[in-house]
Amino acid sequence: MTANSSTRLLKLALPLVSQHGFTRAALARSVLHLPTPHPEPLSDTAVSALFGRGDLARKTLLRAWLDGGVESMHSRPPGGGVSVKDALHARLAYNEPVLAHLPEAFALLAAPESGIPPIDPIPALKHAARIADEACYAAGDQSLRLSWYTRRASLIGIYSAAELHQLTSPQTAHSFLDSLLSTSAKIESSVEDVKLFSSYIFRSWAGIIRSKDVL
Structure with a gap:
């Protein structure tokens, strides 16, 4: 996936934080909310490739959420x-x-x-x-x-x-x-x-x- 795809999935993951927290699971489930949803969440390998390994992916999600707070x-x-x-x-x-x-x-x-x-x-x-x-x-x-x-x-x-x-x-x-x-x-x-x-x-x-x- 491209950088634009990562940005798009991050935006889709933000509403999932209320249920799943600032987790890799929230990022993985973002693809289920695409206009044409994927049949299953992203694999852990795909989450790492798109957003970073381990807690780096969680921090990527958190920073995107903080950016949304500024916009609000x-x-x-x-x-x-x-x-x-x-x-x-x-x-x-x-x-x-x-x-x-x-x-x-x-x-x-x-x-x-x-x-x-x-x-x-x-x-x-x-x-x-x-x-x-x-x-x-x-x-x-x-x-x-x-x-x-x-x-x-x-x-x-x-x-x-x-x-x-x-x-x-x-x-x-x-x-x-x-x-x-x-x-x-x-x-x-x-x-x-x-x-x-x-x-x-x-x-x-x-x-x-x-x-x-x-x-």
Whole structure:
């Protein structure tokens, strides 16, 4: 199959994540949803050839899902533009169908390529930073110089806290996000070191992952 075929199958695999998780099985079953479905799922050899061996295939699926989350943040409500608040709520909503699988997905992101702990905190920070950047971009935020860093640093902390809250209390995640955004000015004024957020995200992700016995 071609690279275009891989991309097409990845898109078909995304709706399967809610049932099958970020697994090679979800990728294998993608061919069952082609306009002319295959009679059986892809073989393990075919999945490796198209998406990577072992957990590399799972990471390929996870990255495609994360890209879809970014796209979801740019959806415009009827008759209006997108605010930072709209974008962050849209991204939380994107998580909802796959919440049961997110701790494992976070563990997959945090695991080094060798597959051996310790957990790497950098992907967690990049994940939150990308969402903060996209929320500002979707809303047309033109913050400059120091305000650029403080605005995004506060949004990294806000979204990370809301997403982690969502894993344990999905019913209150959106109201929790609203409460954090309502105090964002106070948060921004206290941000002096982005490492504070990096440390917070790492500790929180690690706690969620370990509490779920993923690693």
